[in-house]
Amino acid sequence: MIVVQSIETRSLKKIYNSNTIAVNDISFSVEEGEIFGFLGPNGAGKSTTMMILTTLLKPTSGSAFVAGFDVATEPKKVRQRIGYVQQEITIDEYLSGRENLLLHARLNHIPKDQMRGRIDELLELVELKEKQDDAAITYSGGMRKRLEIAGGLLHRPKVLFLDEPTVGLDIQTRQKIWEYIKKIHTEYKMTIFLTTHYMEEADRLCDRIGIIDNGKIQAIDTPKNLKNALGSGIITLLIENKIAAAGLVSAIRKIEFVRDVTEHDGKITVFSSKGAEVAPMIFSLSTELGVTIQSISITEPTLDDVFISYTGRDLRDGNSSSYDQKKEHRKMKGIRA
Ligand SMILES: Nc1ncnc2c1ncn2[C@@H]1O[C@H](COP(=O)(O)OP(=O)(O)OP(=O)(O)O)[C@@H](O)[C@H]1O
Ligand SMILES: [Mg+2]
Structure with missing residues (x-):
């Protein structure tokens, strides 16, 4: 053709x-x-x-x-x-x-x-x-x-x-x-x-x-490919004790299928290739670390998530303060930019 x-x-x-x-x-x-x-x-x-x-x-x-x-x-x-x-x-x-x-x-x-x-x-x-x-x-x-x-x-x-x-x-x-x-x-x-x-x-x-x-x-x-590249399920969890977030985030990062983790004000977002398998692992980790999870949800990636993952900001907020930081983080994780 x-x-x-x-x-x-x-x-x-x-x-x-x-x-x-x-x-x-x-x-x-x-x-x-x-x-x-x-x-x-x-x-x-x-x-x-x-x-x-x-x-x-x-x-x-x-x-x-x-x-x-x-x-x-x-x-x-x-x-x-x-x-x-x-x-x-x-x-x-x-x-x-x-x-x-x-x-x-x-x-x-x-x-x-x-x-x-x-x-x-x-x-x-x-x-x-x-x-x-x-x-x-x-x-x-x-x-x-x-x-x-x-x-x-x-x-x-x-x-x-x-x-x-x-x-x-x-x-x-x-x-x-x-x-x-x-x-x-x-x-x-x-x-x-x-x-x-x-x-x-x-x-x-x-x-x-x-x-x-x-x-x-x-x-x-x-x-479809842009969304699939982000994984098969984005896990969002809210935790009670925000101070404990850093410890939990670094533990989640070590899980095999996890590609990227972001945390903002007690809200942790986990991008992974196998959402359904990663969620129970997050539960066990939080129990081990004594962190109480208030809520957890798994959603399929949207183009919004794709945009945030590539540019480090929401299309609507126009805020570029996190841009370089996010890009730096992507580079560290070896995600294509
Ligand atoms: N005629 C011009 N003279 C000087 N700078 C310009 C001119 N037109 C656009 N720019 C600048 O070039 C950059 C790109 O502008 P452009 O209009 O192509 O963006 P855009 O993606 O279409 O934005 P929007 O979503 O606001 O329509 C911006 O920094 C803008 O300020
Ligand atoms: Mg324009």
């Missing part, structure tokens, strides 16, 4: 104002037909990467290819083959939904005899047919985003770029947008490259995920 790469970057780097390294030597590829997600906190370098891939920004060094063309030397060919839905809403609020799409179609040189058909088809797809003649100013946030996505699809791109397609929307609207993205993918079978802050979004939509932080790709794989 021949695997065609829709997107490829080679040692891509972007330095703003000669001092901010936004994208730091990243190399990755996305196969044709994949939904690929770029997951990372604020300022990670997601939009910068996307702007380079969509030809809006020149890289400082390295190269990038989209739909088979070099973004630096053949930007026009790239532009003809991609759709780009920006992070910010760009529709004209004073035009109706249909008028917005007409304008978009004209700007993209869609043949006149095909305009009407394509607009009808897309309004149907994003369920805006009934509202097509209302001014976009009357649309909700979710409806505006759906209109933007329809606009990005008018010229039938081979690769669709969605920068934070659901940021700022409520959970129900977010889920609706996810449905549309899935539907678009099934219908048009194009490659989709999206960036997101939302773990759930990445988990549900993406075939593969790249975790980006500080301009570097920290991990890249399918959501």
